[in-house]
Amino acid sequence: xNVVVVGGAGFIGSHLTERLLAExxxxxxxxxxxxxxxxxxxxxxxxGGTLKIHTMDAAAPEFEALVAMRAxxxxxxxxxxxxxxxxxxxxxxxxxxxxxxxxxxxxxGAGKVVVALSAVSLYGDVPAKEQPVKEGHxxxxxxVRGVVSQxxxxxxxxxxxxxxxxxxxxxxxxVYGPRQRPEAGVVAAFASALLDGAMPVLHGDGRQTRDFxxxxxxxxxxxxxxxxxxGLVVNIGTGVATSVRELWNxxxxxxxxxxxxxxxxxxxxxxxxxxxxxxxxxxxxxxxxDLATGVRSLLVE
Numbered sequence: 001x002n003v004v005v006v007g008g009a010g011f012i013g014s015h016l017t018e019r020l021l022a023e024x025x026x027x028x029x030x031x032x033x034x035x036x037x038x039x040x041x042x043x044x045x046x047x048g049g050t051l052k053i054h055t056m057d058a059a060a061p062e063f064e065a066l067v068a069m070r071a072x073x074x075x076x077x078x079x080x081x082x083x084x085x086x087x088x089x090x091x092x093x094x095x096x097x098x099x100x101x102x103x104x105x106x107x108x109g110a111g112k113v114v115v116a117l118s119a120v121s122l123y124g125d126v127p128a129k130e131q132p133v134k135e136g137h138x139x140x141x142x143x144v145r146g147v148v149s150q151x152x153x154x155x156x157x158x159x160x161x162x163x164x165x166x167x168x169x170x171x172x173x174x175v176y177g178p179r180q181r182p183e184a185g186v187v188a189a190f191a192s193a194l195l196d197g198a199m200p201v202l203h204g205d206g207r208q209t210r211d212f213x214x215x216x217x218x219x220x221x222x223x224x225x226x227x228x229x230x231g232l233v234v235n236i237g238t239g240v241a242t243s244v245r246e247l248w249n250x251x252x253x254x255x256x257x258x259x260x261x262x263x264x265x266x267x268x269x270x271x272x273x274x275x276x277x278x279x280x281x282x283x284x285x286x287x288x289x290d291l292a293t294g295v296r297s298l299l300v301e
Contacts, residue, residue, distance in 0.1 A: 001025045001226075002072040006058045006101060007079030009036030011180045012116065015219045016076065017041060021049035023223075028070055032057040035082045040179050058097040067104035067111070074226040077101050077115045080152060084184035087145035098152055102159045112166040113156065114225045116218075119171035119235060120210070120272045121146035122153075132211070132239040132275035135171070135232075143267030153233060160231055168225040170218075173237035173274050176294065177215030186244060187212065190251050191298040199257070204264030206245035211237035211273040214289035221285045229282040237274025238287045251295050 003020055007013040008029030013036065020027050021044055029041065033055055044051055056062055058079065067075065080094045081087055105111045119133070124140030126133050141147045159165040176187035183189070193200040213236060221236045248259060279285040
């Protein structure tokens with residue numbers, strides 16, 4: 001299978017690229033390297049397989065030529081609204097790159113688009129009695145990131161309706177694992193602080209909860225989405241809510257000093273856990289990495 005991974009030099013994208021190569025697929029990575037790094041692909045390049053890396057933006061005219069030449073069965077777009085970057089700065093480029101991807105697939109006359117978005121930004125604050133959140137829940141976009149995420153889903157639906165371009169959109173919990181930048185996730189920030197002997201800063205009181213899902217589990221869902229769950233938004237999470245305080249205690253030890261607290265972010269969400277029922281039904285997917293096991297490997301230098 002020919003596959004294009006936009007954002008393939010990033011955190012999730014590099015892990016996905018490794019998995020696809022291990023399964024024998026032909027992979028073209030497209031990445032502008034604005035937040036990704038070629039060092040993330042070191043293992044993929046050393047592992048053999050057919051991999052080509054293109055240092056360019058998906059909105060560049062050359063991208064359409066690449067899709068026309070490769071005729072990929074699936075295009076993964078993992079470069080939308082990169083975590084750790086202000087959405088106000090990446091909103092326009094994210095939408096432009098998505099339209100470029102959809103147009104390239106449409107004109108090639110084949111292929112499916114798979115995207116990944118932040119579930120927290122899309123669903124917003126959901127009452128505790130309605131947690132874990134199911135896909136049928138109304139979207140309540142938070143901040144610019146949430147509004148753009150909803151626009152992404154509207155564009156995907158429009159291209160499916162107007163041009164028969166298939167898609168699957170994964171609404172991700174808080175993905176964590178090796179290679180994640182400290183500024184892109186609280187697990188990575190805590191791990192970096194612990195390894196450096198520093199004290200992290202909590203934004204707010206630390207009682208806000210998140211659904212933490214390991215990158216290996218996330219990649220498994222992405223691979224399955226290549227041929228399943230077409231036309232659907234699918235939650236990828238564990239259904240377990242863990243507070244930021246609980247996460248710190250798990251990683252640092254229950255007797256550790258509590259981190260310094262700072263002002264709560266204006267677009268923060270109080271709670272989030274995701275019901276993975278649709279993923280089980282349509283992707284035959286379920287998470288297998290518990291949080292304690294997942295974070296343990298990040299604390300070994």
